[in-house]
């Protein structure tokens with residue numbers, strides 16, 4: 395079993411989406427538990443990618459290629475994991491704040507979070523405080539993420555936090571923020587639970603917040 399999972403992990407690190415898909419199918423056919431394939435095969439590979447990226451030995455394009463391979467494996471697993479198993483690692487709702495149409499960075503964050511096995515609801519761009527609040531009610535996420543690229547729209551973050559407080563939803567979620575003009579100091583000022591400078595840091599942040607929640 396370990397050998398088969400190692401092969402999946404290696405193929406993922408090499409960004410071989412088709413091979414990851416085939417190896418995942420074979421592992422399922424061989425009766426290996428879907429959660430074991432996820433944790434010891436796919437996520438193991440993404441961890442290697444994360445380390446390499448932080449060590450500057452690969453580029454963001456390589457991370458995206460590995461993410462695509464991760465998705466190929468996840469797509470096979472989806473039908474075999476129960477609904478509760480699918481959100482076992484946690485659910486994140488994320489959007490770009492009202493008035494802001496930038497989504498390249500946010501999409502990268504979404505891709506990486508999904509790539510690390512999290513259930514992500516992407517609200518898109520230009521999301522107003524009411525929509526964020528409604529999404530918290532509807533999807534019951536563990537984490538709410540807000541992305542902002544325009545300095546002129548930073549004020550939307552405290553507005554969203556206020557809206558959540560007004561509806562008594564603030565304590566239900568951990569809030570994370572990111573995007574060009576966002577800093578750690580700003581995140582503390584608006585009483586967010588965390589700030590991430592890039593997509594990989596967002597994955598680490600979400601994982602550590604989920605860990606604390608357990």
Ligand code: B1M
Nearest residue numbers: 494495496497498499539540541544545572573574592593
């Ligand atoms: Co815009 N734009 N833009 N733009 N644009 C910037 C942001 C700007 C810095 C350019 C500049 O002047 N130097 C500037 C903002 C200045 C400011 O307020 N500080 C600016 C402006 C002014 C504008 C317009 C007002 C221009 C105009 O029309 N006069 C206009 C606004 C439109 C609107 O939103 N209402 C506008 C429009 C656009 C385009 C539509 C043309 C296009 C957006 C396309 C799209 O996103 N679909 C665009 C682009 C592409 C940019 C730049 C060039 C690139 C942004 C980008 O995608 N970066 C940008 C200049 C720049 O940043 N160098 C600029 C790549 C991306 C991977 O990085 O987005 O930083 P980034 O995301 C990172 C991290 O920030 C972090 O992780 C990501 C991945 O590593 N991160 C998170 C992001 N969200 C996160 C959330 C998290 C955690 C981490 O947790 C929830």
